[in-house]
Amino acid sequence: MTEMICIVCPKGCHLEIEEKAKGDFIVTGNECPRGETYAIVEMTRPTRMIPSTVRIEGGLLNRLPVITDKPIEKKHIKALMKELSKVTVTAPVKRGDIIIKNVLDTEVNIVASRSMM
Amino acid sequence: MKTYDLAVIGGGPAGLAAAIEAHKQGVENILIIERDRELGGILMQCIHNGFGLHHFKEELTGPAYAERFIDLLKETGIVYKIDTMVAEIKPDKTIKLMSSEEGIQMVKAEAIIFAMGCRERTRGAISIPGSRPAGVLTAGTAQRYINMEGYMVGEKVFILGSGDIGLIMARRMTLEGAEVLGVAEIMPYSNGLTRNIVQCLDDYDIPLYLSHTIIDVRGKERLTGITIAEVDEKMQPKPGTEKDVECDTLLLSVGLIPENELSRALGVELDPRTKGPRVNQFMETSLEGVFACGNVVHVHDLVDYVTEESVRAGRNAAAYLKGKRFKEIQRRTVTAPGNGIGYIVPQEICEMPEGESVTLLFRVRQTYKNAKINVLADGKCIKNVKRPHLAPGEMERIDLKLDQPYETLQVEVEV
Amino acid sequence: MFDITVIGAGVIGASVSSMLSKYDLNILVLERENDVACGTSKANTGLVHAGYDTHAGTVKAEMNVMGNQMYEAESKRLNFPFRKVGSLVVALDDEELDIVKELYENGKTLGIEGLEILDGSKVKKMEPSITADVKGALYAATAGITEPWEVTMAYMEHALENGTELKLNYEVKTIQKTENGFLINDEIETKYIINCAGVYADQIYGLVCEKPEFKIVPRRGQYYLLDKETEGYVNHTIFPTPTKMGKGIVVAPTIDGNILVGPDSEDLTLEDKEATETTRENLLAVKANASHMCGDIPFHLNITNFSGLRAEPDTGDFIIEMSKVDRFVNVAGIKSPGLSSAPAIARRVENIMLEALGSVKERKAYIDTRRARVKFENLSDEEQMALIKEDPRFGRIICRCEMITEGEIIDAIHRKCGGRTLNGIKRRVRPGAGRCQGGFCGPRVLEILSRELDIAPEAVVQEGKNGYILTSETKREEA
Secondary structure (H helix, E strand, O other), rough: OOOEEOOOOOOOOEEEEEEEEOOOOEOOOOOOOOHHHHHHHHHHEEEEEEEEEEEOOOOOEEEEEEEEEEEEEHHHHHHHHHHHHHHEEEEOOOOOOEEEOOOOOOOOOOOOOOOOO | EEEEEEEEEEEOHHHHHHHHHHHHHOHHHHHHHHOOOOHHHHHHHHOEEEOOOOOOOOOOHHHHHHHHHHHHHHHHHHHHEEOOOOEHHHHHHHHEEEOOOOEEEEEEEEEEEEEEOEEEEOOOOOOOEEEEEOOEEEEEHHHHHHHHHHOOOEEEEEEEEHHHHHHHHHHHHHHOOEEEEEEEEEEOOOOOOOOHHHHHHHOOOEEEEEEEEEEEOOOOOOOEEEEEEEEEEEEEOOOOOEEHHHEEEEEEEOOOOOOOOHHHHHOOOEOOOOOOOOOOOEEEEEOOOOEHHHHOOOOOOOHHHHHHHHHHHHHHHHHHHHOOHHOOOOOOEEEOOOOOEEEEEEEEOOOOOOOOOOOEEEEOOOOOOEEEEEEEEEEEEEEEEEEEEEEOOOOOOEEOOOOOOOOOEEEEEEO | OOEEEEOOOHHHHHHHHHOOOOOOOOEEEEEOOOOOOOOHHHOOOOOOOOOOOOOOOOOHHHHHHHHHHHHHHHHHOOOOEEOOEEEEEEEOHHHHHHHHHHHHHHHHHHHOOEEEEEHHHHHHOOOEEEEEEEOOOEOOOOOOEEEHHHHHHHHHHHHHOOOOOEEEOOOOOOOEEOOOOEEOOOOOEEEEEEEHHHHHHHHHOOOOOOOOOOOOEEEEEEEEOOOOOHHOOOOEEEEEOOOEHHHEEEEEEEOOOEEEEEEEOOOOOOOOOOOOOOOOOHHHHHHHHHHHHEOOOHHHEEEEEEEEEEEEEEEOOOOOOOOOOEEEEEEOOOOOHHHHHHHHHHHHHHHHHHHHHHOOOOOOOOOOOOOOOOOOHHHHHHHHHHHHHHHHHHOOEEEOOOOOOHHHHHHHOOOOOOOOOOOHHHHHHEEEEEEEOOOOOHHHHHHHHHHOOOOOOHHHHHHOOOOOOEEEEOOOOOO
């Protein structure tokens, strides 16, 4: 049995997850169904939302905040940071613009968190 | 001299929500004054997500949450000035503005909303001894350098304070290539969100030293190391528990304080517990026609509550401009923090029309498990709620309908 | 070849250079740190003492009394802040009252004006914050407050405007005697040396003299600096009855409106010339000690702590003289009342030099005064508007806590003896000295320094030349 804390929302329910048989999980402690999904994913293929920044030229600031448009597998985080270092965008940028499409072949896009002139 | 109906000081989430609501309620001549280079306030450097779960039913990053309001604002045509500082407010609500572009401008406002936010507690506030080298800075200043200016502040980092800002910066520094050696927290528990412990510390194997503090700082020109030590129940370092940590950066995340320079100068009554203005449920301060909302009143955990509070301030500033005089309401109920309660906002409740409810926001002074919150009206319990978990780092709310004007409304924790 | 080399750019080195700059002499000032006023002059109580505790016949007494008298005129001539706030030496029991009365008599002997013994109730009326147990106090009307680094910078800037040269980050390592004077570090030729090296004065003297007649023990003092909100907690400088360790822990107003509490007195070893750390135990002791004298000191409004080292000579008195090494002047052991004495010490050194040099020509086009710095907050609305019209950068407020504009910061960078570090700007124009301690203004000041000095942001330092603030840009492409 593994204990974990759900991070889907700020509530932070304490979960317990047990693998009864291969691929068959029992999750308890969750206050909503998203917690159950989280527990199973966390056990098998843990993912995270990763916010960061990229260089931007001609913008109000020197950096544009970006974020994964859906959770990316934890194992890609280090490589993701490397990919972000390679990018320089040019202003103007609109919130939601895709900065890197399908990063590292994960089907996760890196999108702009804000618009910047 | 230009006259406005409403001047909003601060263009962060509080100022934006208040101005937009006032406009919705029919106020025409509004001015937002913002000292930074753009609207959005502190949200613009909070690039992580977790904002908006209540208000938008979505999880947004800080800049995205701010932008929703900035977009709404741009639709209203409300005038705003950036890179502009309020240098002074006179008792007759004349405001002295200063900027490079426009020099000194005097404007007059019929009503004012304070939305100046808060600032970070510094090393001096907790008297950390040792040398005073470069490399010791507050977490928020580091966040600005990294997320906006695009510069790293160090390579081997230690963090004091396990509130959300400290935890977020632990992850942020790690993702940008620094080695984060640990987070020390003087309390026996962290008051940051548990999810942040997981995704900021556990994910990166960053140790959390609870019941620890920093007792020494070393380095002549740049930090070379610190010493942490365990503390006892009286928060005093326990001899023999000292641990030297070699590092070049110390981030301090040791508390936020509402920024009330202007409020104090104007003579607005402050609550020594919150360090912000005393307000009634209409978010009006002790001065007529001067309202306040957001972190300048009390430091919030959720920007969603800031928005809600600020909408209330905007709505009531609008009512004031239409002629409503809250100060003329005779009966006042004073809220009083009882056992285990640190502070309550609002500090005062004016007699309310039938059917309306008031929201009390408060914080407890320590953690509690399976406790009850009692609301006592002139000594009589009029409401109690069970709370399985209470912590100083989590603002609590209670909504109440008051059936008659009371003298005192006390909120207390019952274990 | 320099006529005079002054070693040390603290308040003594600066005032000496300034005084000598009226002559047609080539003067060089060498300073090992990255800015002037980085030693004792940076971290002391900023007091201009009346002098009643000095002993007749000592150099200290002569210098303190004269210096105190010179301060008002000097502050106007060179435009540095100075205010006669008056001081009280508080007696908490009869024994202390006797000592305080002795100080009064001593002061009268020295010719100090404005001294008075006040009884307990009068003291309480003057300063309600003083404990109710107070038996009486010595009031000294001539006691004042100033900012020690501003005094240093004013003198230094004046000297630089009058032909003096300043080398920062220059450590004197060797001094060889030559035919005409000295050779410093195998590269600087100078006829005379004036040793104003503070806690290092004995080491510097030791470079030319096999058996220096004095040793300098660093005596550390730690402080609390309280938020401007506490202004008015006391309006005079409040001293305890002195002991042989010194004047004691003071509660004093600062010229910027803060309250300063400290210093304690801790003798370090001869070698500990750099030990300016604060310590937990000593800070707690300062708190406890001061609290005997004044009740409810608002320590919860502390904004920073710091500590400084005083140069304690083992011979007891100030050492201001041509040493036994010809052409080498020592100005050493200048602990309290060093700041108070600075203008008088400069004058005395001037006399020593005139005697040694014989006749000296006056400098052509000597400028006696120094341009005041703009204190934007103190200007009238009309003056502010006119200034912004001339230079819009005066319209941009950088420091919210102290209301400092970009224009003032730029002036502080570019004037002679300008600031090139974050702390240098803090000392000259205040951003970083207020309650946010640089949290808000820090990044903005850094950006201005980077731009004005044309250096990368990573090259901006806090204080010493290795005190970098930023390491590198984020998102550097890996090689």
